Amino acid sequence: xxxxxxxxxxxxxxxxxxxxxxxxxxxxxxxxxxxxxxxxxxxxxxxxxxxxxxxxxxxxxxxxxxxxxxxxxxxxxxxxxxxxxxxxxxxxxxxxxxxxxxxxxxxxxxxxxxxxxxxxxxxxxxxxxxxxxxxxxxxxxxxxxxxxxxxxxxxxxxxxxxxxxxxxxxxxxxxxxxxxxxxxxxxxxxxxxxxxxxxxxxxxxxxxxxxxxxxxxxxxxxxxxxxxxxxxxxxxxxxxxxxxxxxxxxxxxxxxxxxx
Amino acid sequence: xxxxxxxxxxxxxxxxxxxxxxxxxxxxxxxxxxxxxxxxxxxxxxxxxxxxxxxxxxxxxxxxxxxxxxxxxxxxxxxxxxxxxxxxxxxxxxxxxxxxxxxxxxxxxxxxxxxxxxxxxxxxxxxxxxxxxxxxxxxxxxxxxxxxxxxxxxxxxxxxxxxxxxxxxxxxxxxxxxxxxxxxxxxxxxxxxxxxxxxxxxxxxxxxxxxxxxxxxxxxxxxxxxxxxxxxxxxxxxxxxxxxxxxxxxxxxxxxxxxxxxxxxxxxxxxxxxxxxxxxxxxxxxxxxxxxxxxxxxxxxxxxxxxxxxxxxxxxxxxxxxxx
Amino acid sequence: xxxxxxxxxxxxxxxxxxxxxxxxxxxxxxxxxxxxxxxxxxxxxxxxxxxxxxxxxxxxxxxxxxxxxxxxxxxxxxxxxxxxxxxxxxxxxxxxxxxxxxxxxxxxxxxxxxxxxxxxxxxxxxxxxxxxxxxxxxxxxxxxxxxxxxxxxxxxxxxxxxxxxxxxxxxxxxxxxxxxxxxxxxxxxxxxxxxxxxxxxxxxxxxxxxxxxxxxxxxxxxxxxxxxxxxxxxxxxxxxxxxxxxxxxxxxxxxxxxxxxxxxxxxxxxxxxxxxxxxxxxxxxxxxxxxxxxxxxxxxxxxxxxxxxxxxxxxxxxxxxxxxxxxxxxxxxxxxxxxxxx
Numbered sequence: 016x017x018x019x020x021x022x023x024x025x026x027x028x029x030x031x032x033x034x035x036x037x038x039x040x041x042x043x044x045x046x047x048x049x050x051x052x053x054x055x056x057x058x059x060x061x062x063x064x065x066x067x068x069x070x071x072x073x074x075x076x077x078x079x080x081x082x083x084x085x086x087x088x089x090x091x092x093x094x095x096x097x098x099x100x101x102x103x104x105x106x107x108x109x110x111x112x113x114x115x116x117x118x119x120x121x122x123x124x125x126x127x128x129x130x131x132x133x134x135x136x137x138x139x140x141x142x143x144x145x146x147x148x149x150x151x152x153x154x155x156x157x158x159x160x161x162x163x164x165x166x167x168x169x170x171x172x173x174x175x176x177x178x179x180x181x182x183x184x185x186x187x188x189x190x191x192x193x194x195x196x197x198x199x200x201x202x203x204x205x206x207x208x209x210x211x212x213x214x215x216x217x218x219x220x221x222x223x224x225x226x227x228x229x230x231x232x233x234x235x236x237x238x239x240x241x242x243x244x245x246x247x248x249x250x251x252x253x254x255x256x257x258x259x260x261x262x263x264x265x266x267x268x269x270x271x272x273x274x275x
Numbered sequence: 276x277x278x279x280x281x282x283x284x285x286x287x288x289x290x291x292x293x294x295x296x297x298x299x300x301x302x303x304x305x306x307x308x309x310x311x312x313x314x315x316x317x318x319x320x321x322x323x324x325x326x327x328x329x330x331x332x333x334x335x336x337x338x339x340x341x342x343x344x345x346x347x348x349x350x351x352x353x354x355x356x357x358x359x360x361x362x363x364x365x366x367x368x369x370x371x372x373x374x375x376x377x378x379x380x381x382x383x384x385x386x387x388x389x390x391x392x393x394x395x396x397x398x399x400x401x402x403x404x405x406x407x408x409x410x411x412x413x414x415x416x417x418x419x420x421x422x423x424x425x426x427x428x429x430x431x432x433x434x435x436x437x438x439x440x441x442x443x444x445x446x447x448x449x450x451x452x453x454x455x456x457x458x459x460x461x462x463x464x465x466x467x468x469x470x471x472x473x474x475x476x477x478x479x480x481x482x483x484x485x486x487x488x489x490x491x492x493x494x495x496x497x498x499x500x501x502x503x504x505x506x507x508x509x510x511x512x513x514x515x516x517x518x519x520x521x522x523x524x525x526x527x528x529x530x531x532x533x534x535x536x537x538x539x540x541x542x543x544x545x546x547x548x549x550x551x552x553x554x555x556x557x558x559x560x561x562x563x564x565x566x567x568x569x570x571x572x573x574x575x576x577x578x579x580x581x582x583x584x585x586x587x588x589x590x591x592x593x594x595x596x597x598x599x
Numbered sequence: 600x601x602x603x604x605x606x607x608x609x610x611x612x613x614x615x616x617x618x619x620x621x622x623x624x625x626x627x628x629x630x631x632x633x634x635x636x637x638x639x640x641x642x643x644x645x646x647x648x649x650x651x652x653x654x655x656x657x658x659x660x661x662x663x664x665x666x667x668x669x670x671x672x673x674x675x676x677x678x679x680x681x682x683x684x685x686x687x688x689x690x691x692x693x694x695x696x697x698x699x700x701x702x703x704x705x706x707x708x709x710x711x712x713x714x715x716x717x718x719x720x721x722x723x724x725x726x727x728x729x730x731x732x733x734x735x736x737x738x739x740x741x742x743x744x745x746x747x748x749x750x751x752x753x754x755x756x757x758x759x760x761x762x763x764x765x766x767x768x769x770x771x772x773x774x775x776x777x778x779x780x781x782x783x784x785x786x787x788x789x790x791x792x793x794x795x796x797x798x799x800x801x802x803x804x805x806x807x808x809x810x811x812x813x814x815x816x817x818x819x820x821x822x823x824x825x826x827x828x829x830x831x832x833x834x835x836x837x838x839x840x841x842x843x844x845x846x847x848x849x850x851x852x853x854x855x856x857x858x859x860x861x862x863x864x865x866x867x868x869x870x871x872x873x874x875x876x877x878x879x880x881x882x883x884x885x886x887x888x889x890x891x892x893x894x895x896x897x898x899x900x901x902x903x904x905x906x907x908x909x910x911x912x913x914x915x916x917x918x919x920x921x922x923x924x925x926x927x928x929x930x931x932x933x934x935x936x937x938x939x940x941x
Contacts, residue, residue: 065834083837095829098696099883107612108824111836117821117886119611140609163836387913394914395667399659400637420798425662
């Protein structure tokens with residue numbers, strides 16, 4: 016449903032995205048991986064319709080810059096919750112897409128309440144952003160996106176500030192969203208987790224997409240190693256699950272079973 | 276807790292406002308205006324009826340026309356200079372209030388009215404039948420228009436450029452108060468005295484002078500009223516060289532310029548603000564000035580050189596004395 | 600998502616009650632203001648005069664009430680509403696709890712614009728004055744923004760830029776005043792900030808510009824909340840942030856410029872009033888704008904009442920009173936928002 020064709024994005028004469036082609040299916044989870052500076056966040060923002068580009072980015076056939084009416088939620092990596100705004104006020108803003116700006120409908124309030132429960136934020140409603148921990152803020156950001164009842168959700172490093180427990184919980188929650196029909200596109204540093212949750216992975220480096228396709232295959236691919244300058248190692252567990260870790264060896268390593 | 280505090284605050288404000296409004300509402304109604312402020316003295320003398328031909332009169336002053344229907348008996352003067360003139364032409368009994376800077380003569384009914392920043396309502400509270408207003412007051416135009424709407428005639432005036440201009444103002448105030456003969460008499464007296472003073476120093480060579488307005492060396496040029504007095508004596512005012520700096524005639528000169536010009540006589544108009552022969556002698560470069568060496572630094576009495584009224588003749592005398 | 604519970608545990612974000620209370624406060628303050636002055640008029644007579652009933656004031660007193668006191672109070676309300684609302688809008692747009700047209704140099708720029716207008720048209724008050732003031736104010740805002748660079752959301756940087764821009768504008772203005780003393784005599788008076796001797800002429804065109812700007816701001820008030828989020832989030836919620844930012848800043852600057860051109864530099868209103876409302880309601884939503892406007896009106900009328908009552912019959916410049924309240928307030932906000940740093 017989202018089609019990116021020959022997308023090039025320039026920022027002050029620097030090419031940030033270079034002839035990118037990508038297709039995202041509905042109700043799927045696509046992870047975009049790659050080193051810093053690869054252009055992952057820019058790709059997300061372009062899909063949102065924020066940047067000017069050459070080429071074509073369509074959402075169900077319509078170019079994204081022309082049409083802001085589609086319901087696409089964006090969860091930023093760094094929080095920008097306004098000073099003096101409480102969590103509940105912030106979440107209520109998320110309802111603006113569905114309920115309208117400044118309108119507080121009962122259904123909206125119920126929805127927010129449920130989201131608070133699911134994201135384990137109950138009791139924090141009246142706190143200010145400055146009073147929350149990094150992990151709590153990240154969950155609040157996701158909650159705001161959920162509350163929007165979006166069709167597509169774009170997440171920029173959704174788990175970077177969370178501890179392992181919350182990482183899994185949050186990703187489980189996003190998977191639940193996917194099962195309910197939301198299309199998920201995320202950028203994540205943790206490739207192992209990306210592989211665990213997303214069906215498709217796109218590998219980016221220097222503004223290009225080196226490879227995209229089925230997660231398992233991409234994880235074992237040469238392009239992935241190339242993207243990270245061969246400083247990663249991929250292990251396959253007995254269960255078939257793949258783990259990607261950083262390694263210090265120069266030459267690429269083939270898949271091998273870890274020593275017990 | 277916070278909700279309670281804010282609710283209490285709101286309640287307090289509302290309560291206070293209600294009380295205030297209620298107190299006003301139930302005040303005894305009176306169609307007369309406010310009682311006059313305490314500083315105003317009672318008018319005791321009976322005013323004589325003027326000769327019918329003097330009023331109504333239309334006067335042109337400071338670019339404005341003012342029509343006065345009858346001889347005023349409750350004037351307000353918001354100009355210390357005008358106050359001095361009014362009392363000098365014996366119209367003081369027609370004045371009910373003067374501004375807070377009108378300290379001469381001492382019998383003038385000083386009030387708290389502000390001549391710089393006139394408050395229309397405060398003026399109205401006195402119920403005047405004529406207001407003398409200085410054009411340099413803040414919002415002078417607007418004040419005039421407001422008083423106009425209230426039916427109070429306003430006589431505008433501004434600093435004259437020379438002694439002839441001053442005599443014109445005296446005449447106008449004479450016409451405004453119905454004291455035309457006194458005005459002419461005053462002018463004659465002043466002019467006679469002035470000629471006497473000028474004649475007494477005719478054989479003195481022209482000297483350089485400096486008129487100091489404040490200790491940051493603001494001065495006056497010959498195009499101002501005070502400057503014109505020095506010009507009358509044929510003195511050379513060093514501030515004239517700085518004329519272009521400020522079109523209003525009150526330039527600020529630099530200490531270097533002052534030292535270079537080296538005036539023979541220095542007049543301290545800021546003596547009433549603390550400057551004196553001693554203080555100026557301590558300024559860098561000053562001890563070598565001719566005026567300081569020859570003890571020709573003159574401390575001027577308060578207000579003599581900043582007002583345009585009958586006491587300007589005293590100023591003439593002081594200048595004449597300094598030349599001897 | 601399937602909703603499980605049917606009971607909501609929290610109250611609405613914004614309550615209309617506070618708006619109604621602010622209206623009530625405004626009405627009471629206005630009544631107090633038009634009943635007070637060196638000439639005492641009873642409230643009963645005032646009412647009867649205002650509503651055209653018998654037994655009202657006559658002659659001079661009537662003129663005093665209708666042509667002198669009432670326009671002054673109305674102007675105070677308009678200016679207060681304009682400054683308070685503009686302050687709140689600037690705080691949202693610049694993401695900075697201490698942003699305010701006065702502090703950002705907008706007011707000084709507007710003053711300079713007005714000075715230039717008076718110098719070139721040789722006319723102290725005209726309907727075109729707010730336009731010049733607006734151009735001056737808008738340039739100052741743009742300059743402050745440019746000088747701050749990408750650190751505009753840092754209150755320290757923004758403030759310093761605003762002070763620099765404001766100081767520059769003031770310097771140019773003083774220079775112009777020096778060179779044109781005759782024409783600019785009227786300018787000296789309003790620079791200090793005062794509502795004295797306002798007549799209906801000034802009030803009517805000020806009202807025109809201010810109502811126009813405030814209506815625009817009220818209209819987009821709900822969308823302004825989107826500006827408080829990151830740009831990406833605003834986009835995802837359907838708001839184009841830059842478009843709204845420009846409309847908001849233009850409208851707020853016009854309101855401020857009009858206020859400055861008619862009443863001079865009255866500072867701190869844009870900081871005091873929004874934070875009072877935000878403190879009482881514990882909400883930063885821009886749905887508060889109408890309430891902030893009404894409270895701003897009440898605040899300035901009350902301050903003006905103080906200005907002319909505290910040392911009666913002399914008057915304090917109203918800027919002194921707002922600064923007296925505003926400066927400690929400013930420090931208070933600085934402390935409680937930790938300077939805006941996260």
